[in-house]
Amino acid sequence: MCGIAGVVFKDKKLHGVGKYMTKMLDALQHRGPDSAGFAIYGGLGLNENEYLLNIEVKETPGLLEQVKNRVNTITPIKNEEIIPSVENHIIYRCKIALNSFNELKHLIMDIDEINDVIVLNGSHSFEMIKDIGLVKEIAARYNTPDKQGTHAIGHTRFSTESIVDRYHAHPFQSYIIPDITVVHNGQITNYWKIRDPLERKGHIFETNNDTECIVHYIADKLSEGYKLEEALEQSVKDMDGPFSYIVGIPNGVGIAKDQLGLRPGVLAENDDVFAIASEEVALREVLDTHDIEQLSPGEARAYTI
């Protein structure tokens, strides 16, 4: 089933987006108990060439040092943090600097070569938080309610197509362009038809999860010059199956819904906030309004700041 949500503060200033998204996702908890995740944009405050890595490391003697050594051979670790997680894993967070964004995916692939280690993501303008468990547990684990930002997307997962682990928790990210994320409710039934041309263009898939396919698809379209809303509209024409999904980019969010309207999507906004979600109950955590808009089948909407 899955629950999805997105929120944008229109004034471009920092707000308690982590707190709001936690409330939105907690209200959607009944839609998926397997994992949850957040992409909180605008609050990291990194310098132009800096990136934040989230690395899942099994609690094995010496493994974390091996990870640090691997990173340091490529670029010096500027600062670091260890976040305890569950099932004998920790999340190792570190800040690094690169000469260009193009080096990020190669760095991630280098680190991924270490057994029992996987890079969950690397980002410049957003903070990725995703883990297995319930929304409130994850929010407490990562101190999510204290995170500031301009906008965010989030997800509660009811897995149907691939395994339950941190990497397969949403949001999914693509490195075709910087800092694009997707959360998704549904299934893309012409998955291979979408994936195949993207792979032929050289884009790298790490999983068989259809949400990863969506994020690469949208990133590819944006890299070709599509505006976010145009990319979303094209995806509705190209993709089959029941779906609604939300995209996060450094300056906004967007939502698309399948042509038969088989997955839900509601929207509300006022002068200050633009909010989208699977259900009204989530919107009510950020907006006090009676005007809830049901997205139509095949509709795509975006809000950029």
Next chain:
Amino acid sequence: MKELIIDAQNKTPREVNQAIKKSAKDYEKIIINNPNAMHYVAAGLTDPVEVVIDGSAGYFAGTMIHGARIHIKGNSGWFPADNMTDGELIIDGSAGDGVGQGIYGGTVVVTRDTGSRTGEIMKNGTIIIGGNSGFMSGLFMMGGRIIVLGDMAEDAGESIIRGVIFVKGKIESLGKNAKVEEIDHEDKKELNELLPAYGFELTPDEYEKFKKIVPQSKRPFYGTDSEDG
């Protein structure tokens, strides 16, 4: 009138519904405060009690009710009044997909717009939409009546088998087996009796704008020859 107020704050849908059912025989009116778009509110209620939901409801509000009268003072999510056999569900705001899905009787009223597939597989009963009704409204409709005061989106009356959809506004396109007919004197009389009872006051000119969607054939899908269309 004997009234009971139930505060839904920090209660699960099961707890709220248990409280409603426990009190339905002893009270004439039950008010649900702080519903916060909760799912399944008043599901399976078979007592002829009035229930006022003071806010928005989530999915399947009033599903499978028989005889209860429910008034939602906000919006509703997907499938309000699903499979209702008798009673009334009135929604002051908008509603999601599948309003009145599969109802066998009773009346559903949505004051504003609805999502897709309003009245899908309904067998009898009445659905009134004050605003627009979405994609494939009347899908596989098998009886009863839908009245839409606004516009109807694409594929209206898709695969309709029986029943009728009255539309005052624009019909974007018709679904398979659906056709449009002019309304007659009896239809106008029927609408004139029904709509004011739910607060929809129309001028005589506005009644003239209605048309109706009906099935082309009662058996459109099998064999090469249709029965009558």
